Amino acid sequence: MSSTNPIGIFDSGIGGTSIWKEIHQLLPNENTIYLADSKNAPYGQKTKEEIIQLSCKNTELLLEQGCKIIVVACNTATTNAIKELRAKYNVPFIGIEPAIKPAANQTETETIGILATKGTLNSELFNKAVETYSNVKIIEQIGFGLVQLIEEGKMESEEMTGLLNEYLKPMVEANIDYLVLGCTHYPYLIPQIKKIIPEHIKIIDSGAAVAKQTKKVLEKNNLLNLSEEKKKQIFYTNSDSKVLKEILGFSNDVFEKEF
Structure with missing residues (x-):
């Protein structure tokens, strides 16, 4: 080679x-x-x-x-x-893989959020990673519909804003201080995500x-x-x-x- x-x-x-x-x-x-x-x-x-x-x-x-x-x-x-x-x-x-390790090691509220696809969250590899950090509360959210909207170029659509609000607000209320983006499509949503979550919540991707x-x-x-x-x-x-x-x-x- x-x-x-x-x-x-x-x-x-x-x-x-x-x-x-x-x-x-x-x-x-x-x-x-x-x-x-x-x-x-x-x-x-x-x-x-x-x-x-x-x-x-x-x-x-x-x-x-x-x-x-x-x-x-x-x-x-x-x-x-x-x-x-x-x-x-x-x-x-x-x-x-979703960057659980840095989030779990650095969280001060001992609560982190992860936004990912159903296939990732249901996988054996992901669940093994979660088990490693049993001392941290991990709030998992499937990003239903997000990939399709990104593929259609609708990153800043009203539909996207509605879905992100639905997925992220419960995490904010649960006192997360780290949000892990568990899909390579999701970094393109960071500008919209930052409008929804407080400034102190750190966003991590891989x-x-x-x-x-x-x-x-x-x-x-x-x-x-x-x-x-x-x-x-x-x-x-x-x-x-x-x-x-x-x-x-x-x-x-x-x-x-x-x-």
Whole structure:
């Protein structure tokens, strides 16, 4: 495997671009290929078997493109499928899980909130993580409808504001001091979330930690790209590319593709 080969990243749509941005910022010398499986979003409402099947399909597409490492930029896919992916494919995988640890370790009210998909909150991996912090009260909330609205580019719609109020107000009333965003789509909602929750509540997502782990694994495997050739950042979506282009801020290298 050549160090100039791309990093492969996939998500159930456009949300994982929040992870891509962190990786690209930390590792600007890397080529990347991003798959937005928007046609099948959200993964959070699917069965474990369906999530594993979709994750394998995405992985194989990225491996066909010569990717040297795969970042599963989706909490639901990580918590439901990463064990199977690591067993099946001979390539390093980076997963993403809700950042419960920093929130649980730093909370002063001993109460934290987590907003995530049904697939993540119901997963075995997530529940094991929760058990580790039994001394902290964790208020879980499924973000029904949020991913669909983000995929449609309706981040600032009245419907989005209504759902966020419904999901976040009970957490505020329960005296949380940390809000963990357990879906890579949700960082795009931070401006709206900040209008609803008090200033003292800290919002945590996993993006920066995933980028650091990606760098660490590349270094460990001698796969850091040291070439001076021009770098490529390629994005594929199996849906309308309009929202993806808007969220990235550019339309070059964004392609619609059946997969």
